[in-house]
Amino acid sequence: MKKMMYGLFFGDSITYGEYDGVFGGWVDILKRYALQKYNEGKSNELILFNLGIDGETTEGLVKRIPNEMAARNSAEGNIVFMGYGANDLAVKEDIQMVNPENFKTNILKAVQEVKKYSNDIYLVSILPFSSNVDGVVVASGKLRTNDEVLIYNQILKDIAVENSLRYIDFHSAFLQDKEILLSKDGVHPNEKGYGMMAEIAIPIIEKYL
Template sequence: MKKMIYGLFFGDSITYGEYDGVFGGWVDILKRYALQKYNEGEGNELILFNLGIGGETTESLVKRIPHEMAARNSAEGNVVFIGYGANDLAIKNGIQMVNPENFKTNILTAIQHAKQYSKDIYLISILPFSKKVDGVVVASGKLRTNEEVVIYNQILKDIATENSLIYIDFYSAFLQDKEIVLSADGVHPNERGYGMMAEIAIPIIEKYLEF
């Protein structure tokens, strides 16, 4: 029997797909892929919701996730993806937007909300930054460092291990070629980077397409 499964992607502008004028970002690529498979009659109907908001931190995530999950859940199964940190770790006017301790608390809170609707929860790594913005105050007034990315990603990895969740490691995939797969702003992927993310994520969503 075919099922209708919902995939909910929570995150910031990298989830939203900012700076990708070609594909609309990695979640949109996955959305089209899932629809194509369904139209070919090859599996379950997997409906993907891109719930990424530019500039968002985990502070906002914990406020909206209960409402978003309640509004969009399938009785036949839900898959939740949580991708945060690039804004949380940023320093603005000398203050870190969300410090590591609060970041951990917020992610754990979000997981508790997600668990009410889903047993399949994925934590997404933060991407490395280009060397031109690493430790530099950019136009938005934010300062980010790759050193902090490593610290926050470790928090995500530890949470995934301790809660039997799956950690999607986009960070390692980007690390070597980051200057090629990041856009001109040094923070967001370009079309090639988003394409790489989708390639890594396709085998994950494949599991839910099979019946």
């Protein structure tokens, strides 16, 4: 018997797919892939929900995740992805949006909520920033540094190990070629970057198809 499972992708504008006018971002590429496999009649039905919100931090995640999980809960199984940190670590007017301690607390709260519905939880790494925006105040008034990215990604890695979750390391994949894979704003991937993220993530969703 084939199953119908849900895949829920929580995150910010990088989950949403901003700056990708061709494919719509990595989650939308995965959506089309899962649908194609189902239409070929070879797989379970895996319905993917892109729940990325532009500018969101883990503060927003904690507020909305109970309702989002309750509204989209497949009795046959759920897979949950969380991609946060690029906004949390940003400094605006000398104040960090969400400091490392609170970031950790928020991710753990979200994980506890998700565990009511699923044990298939993936924490998504923060991407590196382009050298032209590393440590620079951009038009939005936010300042981000690659040093902070390492700190926040380590928090995500530690949470994954300590709670038997999975960690998707997009950061390492981008590091060497980030200037080619990031858009002009230096924060979001371009079409190439989102395509690479999807390539890395396809084998993950394949396990559920």
